[in-house]
Amino acid sequence: MSQFDVIVVGAGIHGVGVAQAVAAAGQKVLLLEQHSPAFGTSSRSSKLIHGGLRYLESGQFHLVRESLLERTLMLKNAPELVRLRAFHIPLYRETRRKPWQIMLGLSLYSVLGGFQRGCRFGLLSKKEWSHLDGLETDNLRAVFRYYDGQTDDALLTRSVLQSAVRLGAEVHIPAKLIHAELHNTGVRATVQQHDRSIDVDAKVLVNATGPWINHTLQCVTPTPPLRLLELVQGTHLVLPGQVTRGIYYVESPRDGRAVFVMPWYGETLIGTTETRYRGDPGDVKPLQAEVNYLLQIMKHYFPQRAARAEDIEHSFAGVRVLPAGSGHAFHRPRDTVLDTDRASKPRLISIVGGKLTGWRATAEQVIQRIESSLPVRERRADTRSIPLYPE
Numbered sequence: 001m002s003q004f005d006v007i008v009v010g011a012g013i014h015g016v017g018v019a020q021a022v023a024a025a026g027q028k029v030l031l032l033e034q035h036s037p038a039f040g041t042s043s044r045s046s047k048l049i050h051g052g053l054r055y056l057e058s059g060q061f062h063l064v065r066e067s068l069l070e071r072t073l074m075l076k077n078a079p080e081l082v083r084l085r086a087f088h089i090p091l092y093r094e095t096r097r098k099p100w101q102i103m104l105g106l107s108l109y110s111v112l113g114g115f116q117r118g119c120r121f122g123l124l125s126k127k128e129w130s131h132l133d134g135l136e137t138d139n140l141r142a143v144f145r146y147y148d149g150q151t152d153d154a155l156l157t158r159s160v161l162q163s164a165v166r167l168g169a170e171v172h173i174p175a176k177l178i179h180a181e182l183h184n185t186g187v188r189a190t191v192q193q194h195d196r197s198i199d200v201d202a203k204v205l206v207n208a209t210g211p212w213i214n215h216t217l218q219c220v221t222p223t224p225p226l227r228l229l230e231l232v233q234g235t236h237l238v239l240p241g242q243v244t245r246g247i248y249y250v251e252s253p254r255d256g257r258a259v260f261v262m263p264w265y266g267e268t269l270i271g272t273t274e275t276r277y278r279g280d281p282g283d284v285k286p287l288q289a290e291v292n293y294l295l296q297i298m299k300h301y302f303p304q305r306a307a308r309a310e311d312i313e314h315s316f317a318g319v320r321v322l323p324a325g326s327g328h329a330f331h332r333p334r335d336t337v338l339d340t341d342r343a344s345k346p347r348l349i350s351i352v353g354g355k356l357t358g359w360r361a362t363a364e365q366v367i368q369r370i371e372s373s374l375p376v377r378e379r380r381a382d383t384r385s386i387p388l389y390p391e
């Protein structure tokens, strides 16, 4: 029987981030993953390291500010993994968002970003419009340019995982948590590894299983109340021929949702959609209606580029965890929520929702919430300055 300070379940970006932060704090940590690193949502995102310009519309200023600070840290600590890209927002006669709204949003975005690197923005001259990868110019009124980050989400996850290992984290993959028993001073976890199961003890269990959060809670005795959640799937398509001038932030003519068209390893990535999902998170697949929706947007804005069903090189879907609520998922808060089994000396903590961009800040918040359950140990590193490399 092994004894750890913390067991983290799930090697998505949140799980590897917590493993890194716990190891950096000098604690003994075990990370478990049922399939492979970034098997879940963390390899199926839009791959943006951004404040989230659109979250300003729903007044989520704290989230935008925190994400922009994290973007600055990643540009410094992981320059080979996170790159600044030019983002273009074309505004047409029929676009719902007006030029003054975009100007106001980008000004606020710069302020919240602390005028750091990547906070410049401006309007493109008409002469430059013809150099925008064949962007439709009929009825075009203005094109704004600003800057935000792009990454390879799976590679970033693996890099954080490797940094956690260098700091002393123990990692078991594949290893699935099948049961966890909470007792007075901690937790005993039962883990399925190949065809045997082993028991592991720890002070705290971190449930970083993303869309599997309630499946994991059901493995715990006594079973905590399950979270009221909505799972929302988002699809991306990879189309041939890369857009070369950066990322395009366009508005769906059908429902006004923001969609990104991005360069991606020599091809073009377009996404995402938002569709209610009820199945097992491991089974999620792009739906025909989502594929049609994205192809229609591509054709609308880039009429000369390949955008037929037979052109699709590859497609994927990921599942987002949102708090249950009324209204469209697009307008729901994107803050990360941390649930613990008890206020003082928690034995179980679950990460609900969140963003790829905020992984480090979330991990530090987890540490703060579980600190009272852990022994005092000597810190090994500060997560604000741990370098990350593609590996």
Ligand SMILES: Cc1cc2nc3c(=O)[nH]c(=O)nc-3n(C[C@H](O)[C@H](O)[C@H](O)COP(=O)(O)OP(=O)(O)OC[C@H]3O[C@@H](n4cnc5c(N)ncnc54)[C@H](O)[C@@H]3O)c2cc1C
Pocket (backbone or CB within 6 Å): 009, 010, 011, 012, 013, 014, 015, 032, 033, 034, 035, 036, 037, 038, 039, 040, 041, 042, 043, 044, 045, 046, 047, 048, 049, 050, 175, 176, 177, 178, 208, 209, 210, 211, 212, 216, 232, 233, 234, 235, 272, 318, 319, 320, 351, 353, 354, 355, 356, 357, 358
């Ligand atoms: C379509 C889409 C686009 C997005 N785009 C962006 C974006 O551009 N920028 C951004 O900042 N955020 C974005 N997000 C949000 C971001 O991707 C997620 O918040 C993040 O990836 C969630 O990571 P996670 O670690 O919580 O979950 P996951 O990545 O899903 O990881 C959970 C892991 O737990 C493992 N697991 C489950 N059960 C067990 C068990 N019993 N035992 C062991 N392992 C288990 C799974 O195999 C999985 O690997 C997007 C989300 C979606 C859906």
